Amino acid sequence: MxxxxxxxxxxxxxxxxxxxxxxxxxxxxxxxxxxxxxxxIEELVxxxxxxxxxxxxxVERCKLSIEKALQGKTVALVCSGDGGLYGMAGLLLTxxxxxxxxxxxxxxxxxxxxxxxxxSSLLGAPIVEDFCTISLSDYMNAWEKIKKRLSxxxxxxxVIALYNPRSKxxxxxxxxxxxIVMQHRSVNTPVGIVRNAYRKDQQVICTTLGELVVExxxxxxxxxxxxxxxxxxxxxxxxxxGYAL
Amino acid sequence: MxxxxxxxxxxxxxxxxxxxxxxxxxxxxxxxxxxxxxxxIEELVxxxxxxxxxxxxxVERCKLSIEKALQGKTVALVCSGDGGLYGMAGLLLTxxxxxxxxxxxxxxxxxxxxxxxxxSSLLGAPIVEDFCTISLSDYMNAWEKIKKRLSxxxxxxxVIALYNPRSKxxxxxxxxxxxIVMQHRSVNTPVGIVRNAYRKDQQVICTTLGELVVExxxxxxxxxxxxxxxxxxxxxxxxxxGYAL
Numbered sequence: 416m417x418x419x420x421x422x423x424x425x426x427x428x429x430x431x432x433x434x435x436x437x438x439x440x441x442x443x444x445x446x447x448x449x450x451x452x453x454x455x456i457e458e459l460v461x462x463x464x465x466x467x468x469x470x471x472x473x474v475e476r477c478k479l480s481i482e483k484a485l486q487g488k489t490v491a492l493v494c495s496g497d498g499g500l501y502g503m504a505g506l507l508l509t510x511x512x513x514x515x516x517x518x519x520x521x522x523x524x525x526x527x528x529x530x531x532x533x534x535s536s537l538l539g540a541p542i543v544e545d546f547c548t549i550s551l552s553d554y555m556n557a558w559e560k561i562k563k564r565l566s567x568x569x570x571x572x573x574v575i576a577l578y579n580p581r582s583k584x585x586x587x588x589x590x591x592x593x594x595i596v597m598q599h600r601s602v603n604t605p606v607g608i609v610r611n612a613y614r615k616d617q618q619v620i621c622t623t624l625g626e627l628v629v630e631x632x633x634x635x636x637x638x639x640x641x642x643x644x645x646x647x648x649x650x651x652x653x654x655x656x657g658y659a660l
Numbered sequence: 661m662x663x664x665x666x667x668x669x670x671x672x673x674x675x676x677x678x679x680x681x682x683x684x685x686x687x688x689x690x691x692x693x694x695x696x697x698x699x700x701i702e703e704l705v706x707x708x709x710x711x712x713x714x715x716x717x718x719v720e721r722c723k724l725s726i727e728k729a730l731q732g733k734t735v736a737l738v739c740s741g742d743g744g745l746y747g748m749a750g751l752l753l754t755x756x757x758x759x760x761x762x763x764x765x766x767x768x769x770x771x772x773x774x775x776x777x778x779x780s781s782l783l784g785a786p787i788v789e790d791f792c793t794i795s796l797s798d799y800m801n802a803w804e805k806i807k808k809r810l811s812x813x814x815x816x817x818x819v820i821a822l823y824n825p826r827s828k829x830x831x832x833x834x835x836x837x838x839x840i841v842m843q844h845r846s847v848n849t850p851v852g853i854v855r856n857a858y859r860k861d862q863q864v865i866c867t868t869l870g871e872l873v874v875e876x877x878x879x880x881x882x883x884x885x886x887x888x889x890x891x892x893x894x895x896x897x898x899x900x901x902g903y904a905l
Binding site for chain 1: 668670671674675676677678679680682683718719742743744745746747749750751752753754755757758762769770771772773774777778780781782784785786787788789790791792793794795800801805808809811812813815816817818893894896898899900901902903904905
């Protein structure tokens, strides 16, 4: 009987992977994933059957995992961050059920450190309390729906973590998103940009809603927008939880 | 010069801690934290100076960390999940800045697997896309503000992860919260309850908004409420991201 582990490898550096993820990667026979993520864990997968695919081939990656597991193999389906958030876990389980292959294939999801938490740890403590994640990619959601979510997130005073904040195909979305947020929040609201968290070329920028330079943001970045209780204290972006001090 | 690591230990089992958190715990001299979390990592902190405090003594815990670091010690301030989300990172940085003790004390936040991700991994893939966390504890936020956030989260069609969903002091909040969500979402919306994720006595329950039994939920639980795209497929709670299959 084959097994598929959906593994969230965290931000990138294998130090920030869970011990379980690390152990499973050592023990598995086949490693499947988006090429850029496989590259991050290159030294861990040496000698294994490694199948990497490009962006947009998510369905193929999941189908291949099932195929390999049906051959009795132990498969690691690798995602960055956490595999259950903008990752492959949902798609894999859906395909597996559609193909009625469950008795022969078991699945275990290994959680990971998602990008919002990785970025937060490098900025100080910008999240602290109730927050939301919003992906600015319109690959899966209409831009109108994304904009609506941004508005409601502001009305609810959530700290907002933007995933996939800016791609070459839609470079203007980020500014549009910031403009929506500025209808609700002060231009002085702190914003943190973390690029390549815990990877080579890591960059951490603290700015504000009004001063953010969108060109400093790319698809390897996470953008964290403070709420009404967020401020810069010294070099740190911190949201106040309200402790009496 | 002393150093304080704010460590998110993840859900509980040391396998689900990051490798970095594990290494830092081995290397530090003083371990500080809420008693229940220290108990989870008991075997890792043997022989160290361990200072555990009860719930509600967050300020004291942070102040003690600073005190120990000022003595030149390496301190691990332990939080469950991630220290930057409902954890100690914000409070520590605030106190440190107020006391102007930064040059003598450095701080590093080690991110962890937050409860929403841990619960998600055990339920299948209930989050998948844009989601929010809301704590039902009114210790730091007024109940009116929490209710408002619940409404906006529903209007934005976010998957919702409820933290601190039910305590003895406010056992009725959870049902009130579900009633608010049912004004926006079908009673048949899948809801997952995960109690003691990756700990002894782990319990995973899949139910619906209309059928959830609030007595099955306590402070060691995380409740994940699906959005308009969430369904049960076989035994798994899965939110559809919209891939063409």
